[in-house]
Amino acid sequence: xxxxxxxxxxxxxxxxxxxxxxxxxxxxxxxxxxxxxxxxxxxxxxxxxxxxxxxxxxxxxxxxxxxxxxxxxxxxxxxxxxxxxxxxxxxxxxxxxxxxxxxxxxxxxxxxxxxxxxxxxxxxxxxxxxxxxxxxxxxxxxxxxxxxxxxxxxxxxxxxxxxxxxxxxxxxxxxxxxxxxxxxxxxxxxxxxxxxxxxxxxxxxxxxxxxxxxxxxxxxxxxxxxxxxxxxxxxxxxx
Amino acid sequence: xxxxxxxxxxxxxxxxxxxxxxxxxxxxxxxxxxxxxxxxxxxxxxxxxxxxxxxxxxxxxxxxxxxxxxxxxxxxxxxxxxxxxxxxxxxxxxxxxxxxxxxxxxxxxxxxxxxxxxxxxxxxxxxxxxxxxxxxxxxxxxxxxxxxxxxxxxxxxxxxx
Numbered sequence: 090x091x092x093x094x095x096x097x098x099x100x101x102x103x104x105x106x107x108x109x110x111x112x113x114x115x116x117x118x119x120x121x122x123x124x125x126x127x128x129x130x131x132x133x134x135x136x137x138x139x140x141x142x143x144x145x146x147x148x149x150x151x152x153x154x155x156x157x158x159x160x161x162x163x164x165x166x167x168x169x170x171x172x173x174x175x176x177x178x179x180x181x182x183x184x185x186x187x188x189x190x191x192x193x194x195x196x197x198x199x200x201x202x203x204x205x206x207x208x209x210x211x212x213x214x215x216x217x218x219x220x221x222x223x224x225x226x227x228x229x230x231x232x233x234x235x236x237x238x239x240x241x242x243x244x245x246x247x248x249x250x251x252x253x254x255x256x257x258x259x260x261x262x263x264x265x266x267x268x269x270x271x272x273x274x275x276x277x278x279x280x281x282x283x284x285x286x287x288x289x290x291x292x293x294x295x296x297x298x299x300x301x302x303x304x305x306x307x308x309x310x311x312x313x314x315x316x317x318x319x320x321x322x323x324x325x326x327x328x
Numbered sequence: 329x330x331x332x333x334x335x336x337x338x339x340x341x342x343x344x345x346x347x348x349x350x351x352x353x354x355x356x357x358x359x360x361x362x363x364x365x366x367x368x369x370x371x372x373x374x375x376x377x378x379x380x381x382x383x384x385x386x387x388x389x390x391x392x393x394x395x396x397x398x399x400x401x402x403x404x405x406x407x408x409x410x411x412x413x414x415x416x417x418x419x420x421x422x423x424x425x426x427x428x429x430x431x432x433x434x435x436x437x438x439x440x441x442x443x444x445x446x447x448x449x450x451x452x453x454x455x456x457x458x459x460x461x462x463x464x465x466x467x468x469x470x471x472x473x474x475x476x477x478x479x480x481x482x483x484x485x486x487x488x489x
Contacts, residue, residue, distance in 0.1 A: 147388065150395075154383060154391070158387070163378075174381045178383060178387050181383065186398070189401060262379075266378065269378075280375070284372050324366070
């Protein structure tokens, strides 16, 4: 069993290069969750699902699963390890099941993606709070993991550029994880959606159902806390 | 603090051209401000550089396995939706206010298009609702084509004989 680590640049930034198509003739949106260049829109797929076409839902899952999985990992906040990846996978599954069950109540006032983010954020907060009551032991990427079936290695990407290169330092990587982890769930949700996943202030406001001013304020406090936590490491590289 | 807020607006590209020009002029003359901008940008970039694991190969199959095992989702009936929501205090308060208003209005309730039920909400009896409660009410209104009237037409004055 191997979990691959994606370089974040390839995990969250749309490349526009994927040409894999599915049975609907649409491109998979990959990690970006961008709408396909052609093929059925989210709304068309939702209509098919509502009329009983479960296969159409699989297409929606493939379109948004990488984005939801990435969001869940970031919101749960711990360093990648087998335990945390399984937890992220479980939660991603929970999100899509919940969305499927509530799909009849979805209306296109908000984009499907925003609605999906709302469900994901709510479930992440629930899980995070539950997890705080039952601490999970995070394991380092640097050491192989002992499992029942033997030793398992986690693949670390080939870092090429700043500041990814600097994050080869296990200490710094731990600190950056820690900086994200110590944020309150409200601050973390905003900084993850805006700074890591590229949602606009307005989209974040809609996904979290908070006023625009609250988004700005939370982003301000989240960045300030992040900077304070990472202060000893800032100014040492050439980002 | 305002200076720091401006840094966020600058980094997020939310300044107009004039404001941006002024900020960049200030940036050129203030090493402290320039250092703040650089450290904020660097902190965000470090965060972005955190590695992410790819999802397990079988995750889609797992999700779809769970989904296929579920009954086909159906739109909840109005009564089902209401019975769930009536556990929430704000919705109970809202429903109570509606009942009172409807009772008071009596004969003023009028049939809507297509004989759909009409709910008349008296603007003078406002109930503070949370976002999700408001959303629920809006969902009901849209789902069941209930017509909401934000103010109640006053009863025509009785003619003096």
